[in-house]
Every structure is written in structure tokens, then in C-alpha cells.
Amino acid sequence: xxxxxxxxxxxxxxxxxxxxxxxxxxxxxxxxxxxxxxxxxxxxxxxxxxxxxxxxxxxxxxxxxxxxxxxxxxxxxxxxxxxxxxxxxxxxxxxxxxxxxxxxxxxxxxxxxxxxxxxxxxxxxxxxxxxxxxxxxxxxxxxxxxxxxxxxxxxxxxxxxxxxxxxxxxxxxxxxxxxxxxxxxxxxxxxxxxxxxxxxxxxxxxxxxxxxxxxxxxxxxxxxxxxxxxxxxxxxxxxxxxxxxxxxxxxxxxxxxxxxxxxxxxxx
Numbered sequence: 001x002x003x004x005x006x007x008x009x010x011x012x013x014x015x016x017x018x019x020x021x022x023x024x025x026x027x028x029x030x031x032x033x034x035x036x037x038x039x040x041x042x043x044x045x046x047x048x049x050x051x052x053x054x055x056x057x058x059x060x061x062x063x064x065x066x067x068x069x070x071x072x073x074x075x076x077x078x079x080x081x082x083x084x085x086x087x088x089x090x091x092x093x094x095x096x097x098x099x100x101x102x103x104x105x106x107x108x109x110x111x112x113x114x115x116x117x118x119x120x121x122x123x124x125x126x127x128x129x130x131x132x133x134x135x136x137x138x139x140x141x142x143x144x145x146x147x148x149x150x151x152x153x154x155x156x157x158x159x160x161x162x163x164x165x166x167x168x169x170x171x172x173x174x175x176x177x178x179x180x181x182x183x184x185x186x187x188x189x190x191x192x193x194x195x196x197x198x199x200x201x202x203x204x205x206x207x208x209x210x211x212x213x214x215x216x217x218x219x220x221x222x223x224x225x226x227x228x229x230x231x232x233x234x235x236x237x238x239x240x241x242x243x244x245x246x247x248x249x250x251x252x253x254x255x256x257x258x259x260x261x262x263x264x265x266x267x268x
Contacts, residue, residue, distance in 0.1 A: 040090035042069030061258035070214035107135035
């Protein structure tokens with residue numbers, strides 16, 4: 001199940017989609033009890049795939065990959081004439097999906113981040129969506145899984161009655177988790193990046209003009225320079241260089257075939 005035609009951006013297959021179609025894909029999978037893996041990729045997420053072929057193959061197996069950052073949306077328009085007028089930003093998509101789940105009485109499961117963040121996130125979501133049913137909450141262990149732990153996690157999610165898992169483990173851990181857990185669950189998994197921190201009130205969104213101009217990276221760099229400087233100072237120019245090479249035909253950027261084998265171990 002996809003929300004639109006997948007397009008090649010530096011070898012990573014990204015859907016030329018919008019908020020409405022991405023939201024509908026998640027809600028439909030929940031109602032129909034279909035497994036679905038969704039992630040929203042900005043430049044960092046795309047480059048993580050470019051620099052790691054095995055991870056690229058995992059990303060290319062996702063049902064839905066939305067253009068989270070403006071530069072990814074621009075790439076879809078530049079390379080493929082997608083005509084997208086807006087990105088599909090993970091934190092905003094999360095709110096739109098939760099609004100539908102609240103309206104339709106579909107329970108959700110929150111997986112990842114820390115107990116402190118989740119303790120702030122839950123009341124914030126309940127204030128915003130009074131009808132939202134939170135079936136379960138599970139912070140990250142910040143370690144690799146132990147033998148059989150993936151099945152135990154899947155059993156807890158199924159027993160909760162949840163029809164959606166929001167995964168907030170950070171890139172690329174959350175994509176690996178969603179990819180690995182999809183075969184064990186009959187529901188959608190959304191890798192939501194920093195959405196937990198934003199909606200818990202721990203991170204501030206940049207002004208709308210910065211978001212429209214594709215300068216959110218600059219805003220976040222100012223908030224967390226020590227943690228993020230390598231991500232933006234090194235990866236942003238590499239992204240632009242590879243994008244130019246793909247556009248001019250100097251680099252074919254052949255997408256690897258979608259991965260099919262579950263990893264033997266992954267972070268939980």
C-alpha cells in the first residue's frame with residue numbers, strides 16, 4: 001500500500017504524496033488490519049540511506065516514505081516534476097493522523113523516547129485530542145534487543161488493542177525498528193522522528209517562514225549545535241552535490257531492491 005508514485009531521490013524511493021493521502025493510508029491500514037511502515041524523511045534521513053546501502057534497501061521496502069523536509073520536496077519536483085506544493089512534515093502528519101484516530105475511536109501505542117518525555121507527551125496529546133485512546137506506552141530501552149524480545153514487544157502491542165504504533169526512536173533506529181516489527185504486527189507503524197519531543201513541548205518549531213524556506217535545519221542547529229553540527233554541516237552539502245549529479249545525469253543513483261530479510265538484532 002502506498003500513497004502515491006514512488007520516486008528516486010538519490011537512490012531512496014520517496015512518495016510524491018501529500019498530508020491527506022498519507023493520513024488516509026495509515027487510517028485505512030488500521031481499519032483493514034494491514035501491516036504498514038511509514039517514515040518521513042528530511043535530508044538527514046535520505047543521506048543515511050545513501051551512505052548505508054543496507055539501510056537504503058530497508059527504506060525502499062517501506063510502504064510510505066513522505067518528503068519531511070522542504071529540500072526533499074524540492075528534489076521530487078526538480079527531478080520528477082512532482083508538482084508538490086508542500087512537504088509532509090512528520091510532527092504535523094502525526095497530529096493529523098491522531099485527529100483521525102481520535103475521531104474514529106482507534107487506539108494508539110506510543111513506543112520510544114524516555115519516560116520523562118512520554119510523561120509530558122501524554123497529557124499534551126490528551127488536551128489536544130480529548131477522545132484519543134492511548135492503548136499503551138513504552139519508553140525505549142536504549143540498547144539492542146535481547147533474544148525473543150521483539151516477539152514480546154509485538155505481543156504487548158497486540159494485547160493492548162492498539163491500531164497504530166507511533167515510533168519515536170530517532171533516525172535511523174526508528175526506521176530499523178518499524179521495518180523489523182512490521183512482519184509481526186497487523187497494523188501501521190509510523191516512524192515519527194522528533195514529533196514526541198515537539199508535542200511534549202521540549203522542542204520549539206521554527207517560524208513558518210523558516211519552514212517554508214527550508215531553513216528548519218538552521219533553527220535546529222542553533223538549538224542543539226553540539227549534537228547536530230555534523231549532520232547539517234557535512235550532510236547538507238553532500239545532499240546538494242548528489243542531487244546536482246543525479247539531475248545532470250553524472251550519477252544514476254540506482255535504487256537498491258527493497259529489503260526482505262528481518263535483522264537478527266536491532267535497537268529497542
